[in-house]
Amino acid sequence: MNETDLVKALQEGDAKAQRFLYDRYAGPMMGVCLRYLKNEMDAEEVLINGFMKVFQHVNRFEQKGSFEGWVRRIMVNEALQQLRKQEPMHLAIDKEHIHLASEDASADSDMSAEEMMDMLKELPAGYRAVFNLYAIEGYSHKEIAEMLNITEGTSKSQLSKARAMLQRMLAQQGVMIAI
Amino acid sequence: MSAEDLDKLFRDKLQNRPVTPGNDVWERMQARMQANGQQQVPNPFLAPTPVEEKEERKPIRMWYYSAAAAVTMLLSVGLWVNRENIDPLQPSGSVATVEQQRTVTPAAQAPATEVTPAPAQTVEPSFNSATPAAPAEAAQAQALASASTKERQQVTSVTRKATGTTSAQTRTTEPTTVKMVSEPVLMAATTPVKKQEETKTSSEPASLEIIVKLDNAQATTTLASASTKVDHTPQEEETPTGSGRVLKGILKQVKNLKEGEKVDLQELGITKHTYALETHIGNKKITKTIEL
Structure with missing residues (x-):
């Protein structure tokens, strides 16, 4: 069919x-x-x-x-x-959650989808939503802003914070793997 | 590692990664779809517009009904409350016919006193009656008879209201009741309040004699006297004005109104009243006609 x-x-x-x-x-x-x-x-x-x-x-x-x-x-x-x-509160920007991205982290192709899902789950709901929509689903910031009823600026800042958190997690993963 | 690389890494791994849902998910969904009713089951041929139309039309229709009901109710209540004051709607032309003034002499009271054991002196001698026609004359005498038996104090006015059809009948029946029953029967008008008002207004000047004539084939006699007290207790009404009958009449008139026919307020027991006031001051005769 x-x-x-x-x-x-x-x-x-x-x-x-x-x-x-x-x-x-x-x-x-x-x-x-x-x-x-x-x-x-x-x-x-x-x-x-x-x-x-x-x-x-x-x-x-x-x-x-x-x-x-x-x-x-x-x-x-x-x-x-x-x-x-x-969890409507989690969609708000969490200003305290600014982490510096670790430039050392490298794309580890060995990482399983399960591990990446776990990382995604670590993100606050708002960050996760924006990252999902932008990076994986491919929506624009404009579309995301409409879908989540937030401003485009908020969408962009949430995305960069989500990326920073993920890179830090990846770096930690790399360290742990190295040990 | 650039942001784009990071995005790509996650996209490649997670975009199309299937996760098998629980085994019962399909069953749960089926149950919920059935619970939502047949309408929730997709039916592409059923446009949702008819439902919306029905929802829109319903309140409008209800609005019309309630408006109609409110108007009818207001009309009925208004007619009922003002049934005695609506007279000017139909101006009467019969004022001119009420001209003959006749003073009731004691002779007129003679039959009345014969009938009843009550003393004749209870009737005020200065009883004035204005009757347009001969039948009313008879009614007058009979009214006096009843008045003499009933009212122990000075009776100032007895008003008899007789519509054309019922007057003859009542005229014949009432004397018998006076005869048979020792307890007197008072001929009372259907509108006692109004009569009292008449008496009040007419009794204000102590020495003046004011004759109030009420038309409408009604013989109204009012006696003006300084110290008078009227005792009107309607025991028998010539025109039965039960609430059911009145309601029926109102509905009938409303129907007439709706169908564009003529509304006859007289059928509702609402009669037009025109009062002709007449008095003598010295040699002058003053007459005044009032339409109520």
Whole structure:
């Protein structure tokens, strides 16, 4: 079943197509949700809400661009909504959290995705959200500012702080590995 | 390590990293979709607009209904409260017909005293009656009869209100009641408050005699006297004005109003009243007509 047929079936409310979509996208989308939300239960909640939104509004999807991208965007929005509901304070700028980036850290290709996920989880929710949106999802600062209801400047400063924290963690990792 | 490198490192590793959700997630989602109802299940052919229209139309319709109800209620209450004051709506042309003034002589009271054991002196001798027609004359005598039995004190005025259809009937029935029952029956008008007002206004000048004539086929006799006390206790009303009947009448008139027909306030028991005041000061005769 190709994407166009899948979307058509979904638009007709086909239950089989819904199951098919879930089987295909549940894993990747759960990965997306987990990048924003540390808690697995919260991520599953967002996944359920996201899929329900997809089924509900699939008739609004025009056959332009990738359907997966559309689904992913819904998931990201759901995750951000959950994040805002859950820990709204963490989205604010934390001025105390300024860490200097360690220039020694090098990109270690041996590092596993699990370790990197753990690092991401160390970040405050606000930093993590902006880093996810900018570095991984590829949104612009302007888009991020609209999605998170913050200013572009805030988005930029959150991103640089998130990067600094991650580089420091990478450096620590390198030291630990060296020992 | 540049910022771009850092971004790329994380992007490459984490962008498409699937995590298997719990086994029960699908079941949980199915349960919630069913709980949300059939409408939540996507149906591309069902546009959401009809629902919105219904939601919009409903309050408007309710608004119209409540406005109509409020107007009807206000109208009814207004008519009911002012049922005695709405007379000017229908100006009467019958004032001119009320001209004949006749003083009731003791002879007129004679039959009344025969009927009842009550003494004849209770009736004030200076009883003035203004009756437009002969039937009213009879009614006058009968009213006097009842008055003499009922009111132990000086009766200043007895007002008899008789609509055209009921007057004949009541005229015949009432004397019998006076005869049969030792307890006197008072012929009371439907609007006692107004009568009291008349008496009050007319009794202010102690020595003046003011004749108040009320038209509308109603024979109104008012006696002006300095020290008078009126005891009006309506025991029998000639025109039954039960609240149910009045309400029915009001509704009928409202219906007439709605259908553009003529509204007849007389059917509601609201009668037009025109008072002709007449008095003599010295040789001068002063008349005044008041429409209420």
